[in-house]
Amino acid sequence: MNQLLEKILALKEKLKESTLIVAHFYQKDEVYALADFTGDSLELAKKSYNSPHKNIVFCGVGFMGQSVKILSPEKRVYMPKVACCAMARMIDDISFDKSIKYLNDYGIKNEDILPVAYINCSAEVKAKVGQMDGFICTSANAGEIMNEAIKKNKKIFFIPDKCLGQNIANKMGKTSCIINDGVNPKDVDIICYDGFCSVHQLFSLDDIEFYKEKYPDILIISHPECDPKVVNNSDFVGSTSQMIKYIKTIDKNQKIAVATEFNLVNRMRKENTYVLSSSKPECPTMNETTLQDVYDILNTIDKKEDSIREIFLDEDIIKYANKALSKML
Numbered sequence: 001m002n003q004l005l006e007k008i009l010a011l012k013e014k015l016k017e018s019t020l021i022v023a024h025f026y027q028k029d030e031v032y033a034l035a036d037f038t039g040d041s042l043e044l045a046k047k048s049y050n051s052p053h054k055n056i057v058f059c060g061v062g063f064m065g066q067s068v069k070i071l072s073p074e075k076r077v078y079m080p081k082v083a084c085c086a087m088a089r090m091i092d093d094i095s096f097d098k099s100i101k102y103l104n105d106y107g108i109k110n111e112d113i114l115p116v117a118y119i120n121c122s123a124e125v126k127a128k129v130g131q132m133d134g135f136i137c138t139s140a141n142a143g144e145i146m147n148e149a150i151k152k153n154k155k156i157f158f159i160p161d162k163c164l165g166q167n168i169a170n171k172m173g174k175t176s177c178i179i180n181d182g183v184n185p186k187d188v189d190i191i192c193y194d195g196f197c198s199v200h201q202l203f204s205l206d207d208i209e210f211y212k213e214k215y216p217d218i219l220i221i222s223h224p225e226c227d228p229k230v231v232n233n234s235d236f237v238g239s240t241s242q243m244i245k246y247i248k249t250i251d252k253n254q255k256i257a258v259a260t261e262f263n264l265v266n267r268m269r270k271e272n273t274y275v276l277s278s279s280k281p282e283c284p285t286m287n288e289t290t291l292q293d294v295y296d297i298l299n300t301i302d303k304k305e306d307s308i309r310e311i312f313l314d315e316d317i318i319k320y321a322n323k324a325l326s327k328m329l
């Protein structure tokens with residue numbers, strides 16, 4: 001065992017009563033391997049929130065750590081690397097307000113708009129959603145949450161992922177459009193913001209056709225952040241956890257092509273499992289966290305030093321973001 005790993009394991013043991021290390025499935029193998037708990041974004045939020053530990057070391061991206069802080073402000077949440085989800089950065093509180101104004105200009109009043117936010121957005125944006133009595137969802141529960149939202153009989157404004165928004169709309173038989181694309185938002189059920197995940201944009205219908213030609217019986221499995229054309233031609237669509245569970249039920253000889261982040265696909269099953277892309281779909285920011293980062297943050301906690309990697313949020317932001325997020329749990 002290398003020296004760094006030995007030092008991490010010793011610190012982990014020393015801090016085990018106070019500190020929980022959680023890691024998202026997209027983390028590098030060596031970071032993933034040393035976490036106390038791994039999961040999709042919903043499972044990680046729940047586990048961290050329900051754990052008795054005072055400190056959470058969150059190996060993932062910023063919105064995930066922020067979600068824990070919003071749900072449990074009394075906990076100290078640390079990111080070993082200050083890494084941000086690129087999609088979450090595509091919307092901020094200003095562009096949120098501008099989008100609402102855009103809908104107002106079409107004659108849709110604020111009281112008739114219900115924002116539904118994918119958890120991949122900042123705490124500030126979640127607070128905006130909470131102020132408008134909106135909902136938060138993850139890829140694991142987006143359908144269920146949207147079912148609840150639809151019951152409110154309002155115009156749904158889905159942020160920030162246009163692909164997830166369109167995919168749920170298609171699944172539910174609802175109409176959708178992308179904000180600013182020339183369609184009158186009054187004419188559709190769900191208006192999607194224009195955000196996307198550049199990693200999941202790497203998968204295309206051409207890739208599916210390529211694999212189907214090579215292996216006619218291959219199963220296509222995709223994450224709902226993929227383009228609707230990919231999702232519509234997939235045999236199974238689900239969150240990272242749901243894909244892992246589904247693949248475990250499939251015969252070992254069945255060929256599968258998976259459309260999600262490389263670290264996860266590579267870990268799922270080595271034989272008969274292919275990445276549905278000719279280029280390597282790595283999430284750059286998820287890949288930034290290293291063993292050294294984990295060691296450094298554990299050391300900071302052990303020495304009770306301040307860290308720029310600890311998450312702090314404004315009280316008002318926590319209050320309104322919590323209103324939307326705790327409804328989901």
Ligand code: 13P
Binds near residue numbers: 039138140223225239
């Ligand atoms: P999951 O909620 O499925 O883990 O997805 C999070 C994410 O960022 C996918 O790109």
Ligand code: SF4
Binds near residue numbers: 086
């Ligand atoms: Fe964000 Fe995409 Fe990375 Fe997921 S894979 S964390 S959505 S940039």
